[in-house]
Amino acid sequence: MVADPSDSPAPALERLFSHGETIPLVQWHALSGARSAVILCGLVAVLSFVTGLSSLSHPTAADGPLATVIPSGSSVVPFTGVLLAFVLGGLAFGLQRRKRLAWYLTLLALLLVSLLPLTTFQTSDVPLLLSTIVAFPLLLLNRDAFDQRIELSSLQIASLSSIVGVVLYGTIGSYAIRDQFTGIDSWGDSVYYVIVTIATVGYGDITPLTTGAKWFSLSIILFGTGAFTVAIGALIVPAIEKRMATVFGNMTPSDLRLLEDHVLVLGHSDITEPLLGELGDEVDVVVVTPDADAADALSDRDFNVLTDDPTHEETLHDARIEDAAGVVVATRNDANDVLAVIAARKLNPDVRIVAAATDDQHVDKLEMVGADEVISPVEIAGRLLGQSILETPSTQSALETTDEDGS
Template sequence: MALGGLQIDREWIGARASILFTLVVAILSVATGIANISTAPSGPLVQYVPELVQQTVGFTGALTGFMMIASALGLRSGLRAAWTSTVVLLPVTAAQGLLQASIYSYPLVAVSGVTLPVVLLNRKHFAREVDLTATQLAAIVSLVGAQVYGTVGTYALRDEFSGSVRTLTDAFWYTTVTGSTVGYGDIYPATQRARLFGVSVLIINVAAFAVALGVLLTPAIEARLSKALGKMNESQLELLDDHILVLGYGELTEPILEELGGKAEFVIITTDSDRARSLSDRGFTVLTADPADEDTLERAKVDLARAVVVATNEDAQDALAILTARQLNPEVRIVAAATHRENVNKMKRAGADTVISPATIGGHLLVESALGSEDSEEKADRIMHEDGENP
């Protein structure tokens, strides 16, 4: 991509860059917030910002940082809501950095300013709507309901508590420390009815927290199971961009994977579940599905792919996969290997840009060598990149 006469690698402005930069902003916001709480401001703006404001944004800056971490996790899942919250919070983190009036805040302001356009440019990658399950809705309702019950009840019984319960904030504080089992002891029930109410607050809040914890752990367990079974979850699929699709698995797949390793992001699509599990255990990204199916290629973001490689032992299946990929993305580069020489032209007609017949190339080199050609081995070495240089 060209911008202002400069060539910018898509990797630095892609979806993953948005997540990484957002996470960096979150860490900087937490770190600068904590640092500015414990140190005196020393920046050039210190004389223009009231001390109370500097102290307040120090506390809220750390809080905003934790909210940014949540947004980064949401971006990793491709959620539109996370994209929206990130866009809203980035100006907030920059403003908090300025109001903290400290030299430690300069990196936060700078990185926030850089991150915002990157996130805005990648809006299309974060299109998943928040689809809450019944369990997730129950967890949210239980958490909110437990807090409301404790806060309203404590405020209604405020005269039966020892300590200072004068406002809803005091009641909320008591509910929080009771439900978290911290119990500082500054507010405690003084009557039998208030004690029974306190017990109910404790039980309800602990139960609500247990439900929420189960909801949070379930997606993580499902993700681990998906990886163990050689399957990609929807969050991983949503983040694919400028990648290479390897359709099917055959005798040439292993050399292809060796060549691609470390050079580009790639996804292998195969119907062989056993092979998919094996590849996944080796750290490869695998989608267990039909590589010639339109829905599969659409899920694998063939419209955003850099290239498509087709090299199994079934030329007919490969031709169908090529045809499907070409229909879904007329601009993508498709490279294929033909097991049988007579199928080279058929694959080109199906939509492949380049079709190579390994058997034909091998036979040609062997014949050249048999006829006394001295450079046939050198040609083979160049093809195999054994000299470490491009041919």
């Protein structure tokens, strides 16, 4: 017997998360979102590296509008383009984490990258120039998407400040006693000397001539290596700990990638498991559950998981409920479901919320606190059993019957 296409669960899911009205320019919204801005910035980084390296390998006359402003553009600007390519690659990672500081720095980096094609003005520079022109306004358009602050501990702030302090100490000090060194004639020489000294490279082109200059060099080595060692420990160790937490399924809020129009599933049980199978291939899904074992299993299946209490507003904010297309509340505890619906509705008054009531008596309560639709799995299962015995199974009709009873 051939199944009727109308019996497919797709119409039911479509009905749960459809907003009723037609939203114009949906495709344009997808193309102009924050995720597209991040991808485009990564593309600019690649093009900047390729274009800058090409200009360094095959120097040509600078014919761009900025050639007269930057006389040394034929050598300095291409090298800067290569350097900025690595900077933009790191900033793209920060943008992926929605960091506001990365957004500001990326705007500045894009302006600097545009100097390369505007100086050399070669045919091979056109892709870089066009991608930069598109990336800059796209970042400005999605400014609100990059709203995460960089949270540093007091130790991390102190370690970074110590590095800056050592560099300033070495630069100013070496320039002040430059007559006691060979090879230090400018501020640039002083910066170069401090960097190679802290890195313990010591090319030998700059040499202290007096005992005081030697002690000064030793102080830079001790302070510099100490500051870098502390900074590496303060910055790298927390990242390793966070990655280990991810391996065990305990994703932190910052691990959630750029998500737009995703579905939040609050709770994980036998009720939500079939839903994940249906939605997993259609939309991005974020599961919020306090169960670490369940989070570990879901992470292995490549689902975005936030191991936390789904009734807390901070948790829902970390899960980007402001950008969610729909919310499913099914914690298997109606009291927790009520709290989760209240928190979700408060943070996003316009999002569509569908709740699963464990007890039929609590359907009205869930609707009163803000759920757009409340499904009773027990009642639906009973109706399907009745229709199956009568040889007229229909998931859609069961949902319609439940809606008519609740309306």
